[in-house]
Amino acid sequence: MDFVTITKLLLLACVSYLWFRYKNNLQIKPIYGSQQTDSATGKSRKRKVLYPGPDDLTKVKIDIVAVHGLGSNVDWTWIWKDRTKHVHWLRDPDMLPAALPNARIMVYSYESRWHTKAPKTRLELCGEELMEDLHNFRTKTRDRPVVFIGHSLGGLVVLHCLLFADRIERFKYLPARTVGFLALGTPFRGTKMQTLAEKAAWLMAPAVTQDRHFLVPFGRNENFVGRNSILEQLLSRIPPSAKKDDCQRTAVEGLGGVGKTQVALEAAYRIRDQHPACSVFWVPAVDSISFEKAYREIGKAFGVQGLDDDMANVKSLVKAALSCESIGSWLLIVDNADDLKLLFTDTALADYLPFSRKGSILFTTRNHEAAVRLDIRPIITLKEMNNAEATELLRTGLKENQTNDTESTARLLEFLANLPLAVKQASAYMAKTGISTTKYLRYCQTSNKTMAKLLSQDFEDRGRYRDINNPITTTWLISFNHISRDMPLAAQYLKFICFLAEKDIPISLLPSGKDKLQKDEEEEDEEKEDELKKDEAIGILKGYAFILGRDSPDSFDIHRLVRLAMRNWLQGKGEWQEWTGYVIQRLADKYPFPEHENRTEAEQMHRQALELREAVLGQEHPFTFDSMNNLANVLDSQGKYEEAEQMHRQALELTEAVLGQEHPSTLNSMNNLALVFRSQGKYEEAEQMHRQALKLKEVVLGREHPSTLNSMNNLANVLDSKGKYEEAEQMHRQALKLREAVLGREHPSTLDSMNNLANVLGSQGKYEEAEQMHRQALELTEAVLGREHPSTLDSKNNLANVLDSQGKYEEAEQMHRQALELTEAVLGREHPSTLNSMNNLANVLGNQGKYAEAEQLFR
Known part of the structure; x- marks a missing residue:
């Protein structure tokens, strides 16, 4: 029941009472007596509930507070009687309770017998005491609307109560919740109280002069959880009274499915409850069509003329009506303001947004550019739920045994990225099937195809539009369609990105704006213009929250479920093969061979290639093999030998099957796999594969080809590791001679052969020749590659070992300490080469009798 109806019924009750008095010729019989006291405290009772009884309080929707006048008493002010009949119009079942059965009717008492003695308190304090009494009594019902009835001086007590409440922050809710004030014979005009009365009337004018409307198509979400900080921000900004000199514009932006509509819906109901004079649309x-339909309903609510005319511009008529301040305060919620074309070009809906200083507009959008163009500052970004909120949302409607595995529940929510729509969709599916979080998680992890199917399941959601499908994949593809239309390059980038790892995607990996990625391949005159197009496309994807920025401006992340939805879309459109091939080619072009100088970039590319592995295994594409080999080499350089072996095996199987055993890519894969065998101590397998690779390379490439010499060197290393020193020495001398002739004496491969030959000489006890060669190799390596290069550190470590073997402990210790310090700084404390240096230093310390320090290093 709205406050206008309540006010009319109160007036009707007053008229009914006067008619009853007239018909029965009743006369007032004042009874002057003491006020009732509270039996528990002995104090004068301030307030008394007349209706309803304590058992009927659940039906109460509004409070009515009656305050008596000068020289009156709460027990008889509202009662008229003669010898036979009594009428208490606030309490009698045929009077006010009959007109307002859902009201709680109370009377309030204060010391008013001024004609017999001076009052103990001033009038202002009477109002303050009324406020305090209501505040304490209505602890659990402070949001309930209130109507005051003031008889004579009681009206001024009410007036001071409201003015006092408007000054005190903790009481300000009461004037906001006051929807009516009936003053019966209160002496305002012609008195000093007139100014105060006018101010009180101004405070309550919205409640008694304008109709309040609430046109929201969804019921309140009883399962709404969390989002407290966002709601606090909104409720401090979106009430029209928050900015009295402007029509406030606020936007909540975020990824599709993050819960923007639900937050706006909850805000709408809270505004309705906390600001009863404010209409909500x-x-x-x-x-x-949806926009105009909603505007038509608003126009009908205000009785706007001309809405049904055939030529009527409904949006213009309603805009004009809302822009008129005389209709009162309002909040307009514009939901799903995403489509730039709809908002600013075709129908230009933004042109029909009203302006009133008594109005406020709240937008929800997944498009940051839309919020910027609507001139909204600042913009509130809504992100995924926290763990507690997501857990509570998931468990809604489920049985306890479906979520009792807390570990599986936590892992499922992490998998769903705590995205509200995905969580709600999972909860709906679990409720329908009765499965547990453990089983749902297993479905999700089975394959991308299964996961995509789950995310495509429709489900009932009363808080979303019935004519729009609500699966999460559909939600995002609506945004994707907008991007494809407005910024094709951004859509192409999203197709490209979805094959990469979720985190730390380098911007440099993205093709440029004039790359083959664009079908028309329009050539740009300026490279800067090309970069501008690239930046704009990336900005669009960030604006839709499809990709997320990182601390570093050179890379970004992609939302996990967006990536999955995009992959599913490509498979459905038959574009999967085309795009995986293109991404593989791009990655192969940009993927550096792992070297010391580019190890950071190589590691970054490694993460992307790892994600590509599953997609490319089923494709027979030469770039696939290069990418997999490069990736495996990065893993090998990081000491991740098992992962490297697995990938090298896959690459070798593919190249043999597709290109044949004698193809250079196959021979390269064979060599790489043999190397990782040696790194793990699998010397027999390493020797066998190196011999096979060397034999084939000599036939296919020739004996002096750098790749052949590389295999010769690698085989000699394995022979050295197995203790076949003479054969290893012979092969190393041969490789060194050929490399010097073919590549030159200072080539890194030549220096590598020199170092390896020195090692095998040392293994045979030929220490002087080994020392001489190691010193020569170290000097050249430092000059060519630098002091901190891993090859230089290996040379330093090898020379120190030879010195140790000759009993030159002090020089060996000094060199090992240098090698360990540099290796730890360059490669990290846990790298196998660092641990090897640590072990060598401990050995030379032990040889010198420095057992305590040696033991510490060994530990």
Whole structure:
């Protein structure tokens, strides 16, 4: 029941009472007596509930507070009687309770017998005491609307109560919740109280002069959880009274499915409860028809003339009506304001947004550019739920045994990225099937195809539009369609990105704006213009929250479920093979061979190649093999030998099957796999594969080909590791001679052969020759590669070992300490080479009798 109806019924009750008095010729019989006291405290009772009884309080929707006048008493002010009949119009079942059965009717008492003695308190304090009494009594019902009835001086007590409440922050809710004030014979005009009365009337004018409307198409979400900080921000900004000199514009932006509509819906109901004089209107901006339909309903509520005319511009008529301040305060919620074309070009819905200093507009959008163009500052970004909120949402409607595995529940929510729509969709599916979080998680992890199917399941959601499918994949593809239309390059980038790892995607990996990625391949005159197009496309994807920025401006992340939805879309459109091939080629072009100088970039590319592995295994593409080999080499350089072996095996199987055993890519894969065998101590397998690779390379490439010499060197290393020193020495001398002739004496491969030959000489006890060669190799390596290069550190470590073997402990210790310090700084404390240096230093310390320090290093 709205406050206008309540006010009319109160007036009707007053008229009914006067008619009853007239018909029965009743006369007032004042009874002057003491006020009732509270039996528990002995104090004068301030307030008394007349209706309803304690058993009927559940039906109460509004409070009515009656305050008596000068020289009156709460027990008889509202009662008229003669010898036979009594009428208490606030309490009698045929009077006010009959007109307002859902009201709680109370009377309030204060010391008013001024004609017999001076009052103990001033009038202002009477109002303050009324406020305090209501505040304490209505602890659990402070949001309930209130109507005051003031008889004579009681009206001024009410007036001071409201003015006092408006000054005190903790009491300000009461004037906001006051929806009516009936003053019966209160002496305002012609008195000093007139100014105060006018101010009180101004405070309550919205409640008694304008109709309040609430046009929201969804019921309140009883399962709404969390989002407290966002709601606090909104409720401090979106009430029209928050900015009295402007029509406030606020936007909540975020990824599709993050819960923007639900937050706006909850805000709408809280505004309704906390600001009863403020109308609330909900307008969907999903298309022009929905927008105009909602505007028509607003126009009908205000009785706007001309809405049904055939040529009427409904949006213009309603805009004009809302822009008129005389209609009172309002909040307009424009939901799903995403489509730039709809908002600013075709139908230009933004042109029909009203302006009133008594109005406020709240937008929800997944498009940051839309919020910027609507001139909104600042913009509130809504992100995924926290763990506690997501857990509570998931468990809604489920049985306890479906979520009792807390570990599986936590892992499922992490998998769903705590995205509200995905969590709600999972909860709906679990409720329908009765499965547990453990089983749902297993479904998700089975394959991308299964996961995509789950995310495509429709489900009932009363808080979303019935004419729009609500699966999460559909939600995002609506945004993707907008991007494809407005910024094709951004859509192409999203197709490209979805094959990469979720985190730390380098911007440099993205093709440029004039790359083959664009079908028309328009050539740009300026490289800067090309970069501008690239930046704009990336900005669009960030604006839709499809990709997320990182601390470093050179890379970004992609949302996990967006990536999955995009992959599913590509498979459905038959574009999977085309795009995986293109991404593989791009990655192969940009993927550096792992070297010391580019190890950071190589590691970054490694993460991307790892994600590509599953997609490329089923494709027979030469770039696939290069990418997999490069990736495996990065893993090998990081000491991740098992992962490297697995990938090298896959690459070798593919190249043999597709290109044949004698193809250079196959021979390269064979050599790489043999190397990782040696790194793990699998010397027999390493020797066998190196011999096979060397034999084939000599036939296919020739004996002096750098790749052949590389295999010769690698085989000699394995022979050295197995203790076949003479054969290893012979092969190393041969490789060194050929490399010097073919590549030159200072080539890194030549220096590598020199170092390896010195090692095998040392293994045979030929220490002087080994020392001489190691010193020569170290000097050249430092000059060519630098002091901190891993090859230089290996040379330093090898020379120190030879010195140790000759009993030159002090020089060996000094060199090992240098090698360990540099290796730890360059490669990290846990790298196998660092641990090897640590072990060598401990050995030379032990040889010198420095057992305590040696033991510490060994530990």
